[in-house]
Amino acid sequence: MTTEQLEQTPRTRLRRSHKRGDFDRETINSILDATSLCHVGYLVDGKPAVTPTIHWREGDHIYWHGSSASRALKNSNGHDVCLTVSLLDGMVLARSAMHHSANYRSVMIYGHGTKVTDVDEKKEKLRTFLEQLFPGRWDMLRPMTDQELKATMILGMPIEEASAKVRTGGPIDDEEDYELPIWAGVLPLVHAMKRPEADPRNLKGLAIPDHVFSFARP
Amino acid sequence: MTTEQLEQTPRTRLRRSHKRGDFDRETINSILDATSLCHVGYLVDGKPAVTPTIHWREGDHIYWHGSSASRALKNSNGHDVCLTVSLLDGMVLARSAMHHSANYRSVMIYGHGTKVTDVDEKKEKLRTFLEQLFPGRWDMLRPMTDQELKATMILGMPIEEASAKVRTGGPIDDEEDYELPIWAGVLPLVHAMKRPEADPRNLKGLAIPDHVFSFARP
């Protein structure tokens, strides 16, 4: 377990609730790995746009993908982006309106999106992406074609100028409000998986692969 | 049930998978109401930043709040923002790598954040925010103070230049791949609530209010 601390920059230094901030790489990585969904902010004609996208992490880099023709990707390639990952872990009910809050984990990463251009590297990255989600699946699939690789753009970014922010625990009320007969507490929220739905066109008698049951990375 | 269609603008016209696009106000509203978590994109020194935030909707407007000193809010007030709400509803497993996908519902709203300045309107908005989440709770709470109101900024934006995009259903494979003995299907994902956790400092014998059990808007 490393305890590498990312360097704080003028952009990532927390001004609000800075005690909730965290620059530990392990903490940042664990949040990035806890969900596949991120939101990428980029510019279109100088104005902000935020696109929901699936991401994956390899070491100290974060990746996302889509169509080679995607505006979101083209406008992120070589340009400033902010990639944010967040999990809403609970609603926090306090004794006054203002002290209501949410429990959460989030990471913001600033940087430039950079296109992966080497064809073999692209293929390897997509393999890693899929294998992280569904171990063992890649080799079961119909092999990828050159045309499919060409149609796909992968962007990557170092996890360097980044910060985590985390809230846990119950409400923090004004001291005198603890005497009031008001129910306070936390409503914990989780991501849950429901029963897998087989494609009606699956061949008869196919076993469900283990990676479907062990999937744990919504 | 209205069937009002929002006008498509050069910004909101979908280029990719445009059949998944939807400009029906009811559809957009239902996605906005399905989760409290949004991601707001705004500029800091001309560069994009994306901040996770709780939102609420009142009619044709969307609102969010935080500290009057928040950089995210100050940089969104009177400036261009993109507010995105998205739900990851499932992972879609196909017979080839590329046709893997995700089921989702999402909305992107473009506009200018505008601060709510009138004190009574602010109070009313915060009341609506809390009452939508936890009906009946506002009147149980220690009343809000003027100082709390002053410390809080609320931003609003019309839901006018907006689009929804939705994917549902199983994988869409290449026709010849349906003959392959590969398990394909969907892993549905949901938000779930776990058992409420009472604050250890609650007064003894307090009943849990109904709005805790009926909470259905993660």
Ligand SMILES: Cc1cc2nc3c(=O)[nH]c(=O)nc-3n(C[C@H](O)[C@H](O)[C@H](O)COP(=O)(O)OP(=O)(O)OC[C@H]3O[C@@H](n4cnc5c(N)ncnc54)[C@H](O)[C@@H]3O)c2cc1C
């Ligand atoms: C699920 C969820 C819901 C939230 N709901 C609300 C809400 O309703 N109202 C509200 O005011 N705040 C909310 N927050 C916190 C919000 O994301 C911001 O942290 C907060 O608004 C302060 O913003 P700021 O621009 O003033 O922060 P600043 O402290 O000025 O930001 C400076 C730097 O700190 C870092 N930073 C700030 N916030 C985060 C973060 N969330 N994650 C990682 N790094 C961060 C970034 O590097 C940023 O550039 C929520 C967070 C999460 C994850």
Ligand SMILES: Cc1cc2nc3c(=O)[nH]c(=O)nc-3n(C[C@H](O)[C@H](O)[C@H](O)COP(=O)(O)OP(=O)(O)OC[C@H]3O[C@@H](n4cnc5c(N)ncnc54)[C@H](O)[C@@H]3O)c2cc1C
């Ligand atoms: C949970 C989730 C995961 C996703 N994962 C991926 C992924 O891994 N790879 C990928 O390529 N795409 C993914 N998408 C789709 C992605 O959000 C974009 O729709 C897609 O990348 C096309 O982007 P674009 O900029 O080329 O779209 P364009 O069609 O050029 O966008 C033009 C306009 O269409 C509207 N629009 C586009 N996308 C959306 C949207 N998602 N919601 C509402 N309005 C929209 C906006 O108004 C936008 O300004 C995901 C979506 C969701 C919700």
Ligand code: HEM
């Ligand atoms: C209705 C009255 C409310 C008022 C007056 C209010 C006010 C505020 C203020 C002033 C902040 C900024 C705190 C800071 O950054 O120092 C804040 C942050 C926040 N509020 Fe509220 N709020 C209210 C209700 C709610 C509710 C109902 C929720 C969600 C259930 C909520 C969730 C949050 C969250 C998650 C933050 C971010 C705190 C952090 O940075 O960790 N608020 N609110």
Ligand code: HEM
């Ligand atoms: C590993 C090989 C993969 C390749 C080559 C690939 C390629 C692509 C391409 C080209 C697009 C753009 C489609 C379009 O906009 O027209 C796309 C979109 C997308 N991909 Fe992938 N993908 C791969 C794996 C995955 C996986 C494993 C997932 C998630 C489980 C995924 C999720 C998505 C989603 C959600 C979209 C958006 C589709 C939409 O707009 O509705 N992809 N992918």
